[in-house]
Amino acid sequence: MDLLAELEIIAQSIGPDCLDADNISAEDLDRWQRLFNLSADEAKERIREQRTSIGRPIVSDDYWEEVQENHPGHTKESYQYSLYLSTIRRAPQKSKPAPTKSSEYLLRLDGPLKTAADVKAIIGVELPLVHGSDDSDQDVDFVIVNGSTKAVIQEHFESSISAAIFHPTFLKIAMAKKDLQSNSLYPTLGIDSTLPQFRMQNGAKGSPGHTEYPVCYFFYGTLAEPDRLARLLNLDAEPKLKACYIQRGIVKTWCGRYKALVNSNDPSAAVEGFAHWITSAEQEQALQYYESDMYEVVRCQIEFDDSDTPQPGLTFRFVDEHNEKLSDGD
Template identity: 45%
Template sequence: MYDHFQLEMMAYAAKYADANSFRPCARPPFIIKPIHRTTRYKTSTFLVRLEGPLDTPAKVQKLAGAVATPIVKEGEGETGKATFCQITGAMKLAIQAAFSRSIFGPVFIHVNLAPKSLSEVSFAPSLGSEVDSTLPHNRAVDEGQVFLPGQKQYPVWYFLYGNLADPETLARLLGLDEMPVLRKATTQGGVVKSWGGKYEALVDGPASAVVDGWAYLVESEDAEETLRYYETDHYEVVRCEISTMADSEEVVKGLVFRFVGEC
C-alpha cells in the first residue's frame, strides 16, 4: 500500500490525496452505484492511474469524451513509480460507465482542491448571475482576442474574503517570512452567504451587488495551488473584476473563489 504521492502539482497533493486508493489488485466486475451527480462532484479534480486499457492519455481522453488530452502527473510511493492523468468528476463518471461490465477497475484518487478551468474563448467562468458567456459580446471575435486572467497567468490578483483575507492565515499557509500586503477592495456580481454555520461562501448575485474584501497578488502557481487546497472543492476559481480602494481607484482583472452548491 502506498504511503503518499510525490506529485508534480505540489507537495500538498501528498497530504490531501486519498493515497489508500492506490492498491493494484484483482477486482470483481465493477458495478456503478447511484451517485449524487452534483455540480461540485462533476467539477472536482481526480487522478486516474494509467494502466491496462487506460495506459495512455489518449485512451483516457477518448473514454472520458474530453476535448483536450488530460494533463499527465507522476507519482512515487514505497513500491515504485506510477503515472496518472488529471481528470474531472464528470470524466471519472464517463470512465466508470465505460468499464461498468469489465473486470478492469480503474484506480482513482480524489484531489481535494478548488477546480480552476478558465476558458480561452470567453469570459467563462465569471462571477455574477447576469454573466452569460454564450452571448456573442462575451466570446472571442477573432483568434487574437485574449481573456484575462489566463489559466497560467502569474502573478495574478485574487479577491479575498473570509478566512483567507486574514494576513496571519495567508502568511502561515504560504510560508511567508513577512505579513502579506493586502489592499482594501470590492468586487461586483456576488453575494456572501454562509454554509455549515461557520464558513463564508461567495455566490453569484446581480451585477449591482457589491462585496467588500481585499485584493492580494498571488505570485506563483505553487502559491495559488496552496490556496486552492485550503478552499477545497467546495469552491471553484472564477474570473471577476477587482476595484482597489487606494489613493486612486484601480480596476483589475482578477480571480475569486466562488462557492459550489447551495447555502
C-alpha cells in the same frame, strides 16, 4: 443444488477459517496483492477479514479439488475470497449520487489498465497522462478523468467478470478550477459573457490572462486572514492586505460555516474583502488546493477607496452546480 446454494449451507454450518488471522505468510501476502490488486496493508486486512468472518463463503476440500485447476494462482482461501467478491458484485447496489462533470480524478494505470491506450479502448478518447510516484517511491502513471468518464470506467468493470479481482483506483483532484479564456470575459463574476454587451471587441483580450503573474486576488472569508495566507503561500512574514470591494457578487454560506461567493443579479451588489498580489503559479495552486473543487477561479474588478480605477483581478466563486448546498449569509 447450484454452487451458491451449497455455499450458503456451508457458510451457515461452518465457523471462520481455522487459519490464524494474524499469521500471514509472505507468500500469501504476495499472492493476494497480485490476484486482487491490493497494497500490502490492504492485503493483510482482507486476509484477516476472510479468516475471521462467519458469513463469508467457505468451500469444502472436495469441491476445491474439483475446481482448483480452473483457478491458477489461487489457494482455497483466496478462491473463497473471490467468491465473496462475486456475491458483492451480484448484490443490488445502493444508488450513489452521480459524480459531477467538473470533478476531476487521477486514474492509476495498473492491472488491465496498464497504459493510456487501455483506457482509450474503453471510453474512446485519449486522456492526459501524468507521471508520479507511490508511497514506495515507485514510478506510477495516471490519466486525468472527469466525473462522467470515471462513471463509464467504473460501470465497465462492474459489469465484467474482472470486477471480482480488479477495482480501478481513482484519486480525486480537489482543486479549484481555473479556465480563463483569452478571447472572452469568461469566467467573470456576475457576468454572462455570451450576452452581446459583454462580448470582446476588436481583438481585445480578457484580463487578467490565464498565466499572468503577478495577479491581484480578492479574498474573503478565511483567505482574508493574514496568518493563514502566510502559511499557505510559504511567506516569511504575514502579508499586508489592502481593504477593497468587488461588485456583482453576494456571499452565502455552505455547511453552516464556510463563506461562498456567488453571482448577484444586482450589478451594484458589493462584497467587502482584501486584496493581495499572487506572484507565481505555485502560490496560486496552493490557494486552489485550499479552496478545493467546490470553487472556481473567476475574473472580477477590484475597487479601492483611494483609487477611481478598478484593478482587474481574480477571486474564488462557489461552483454553480453545488448551489443547492448554500444558505443566505450572515
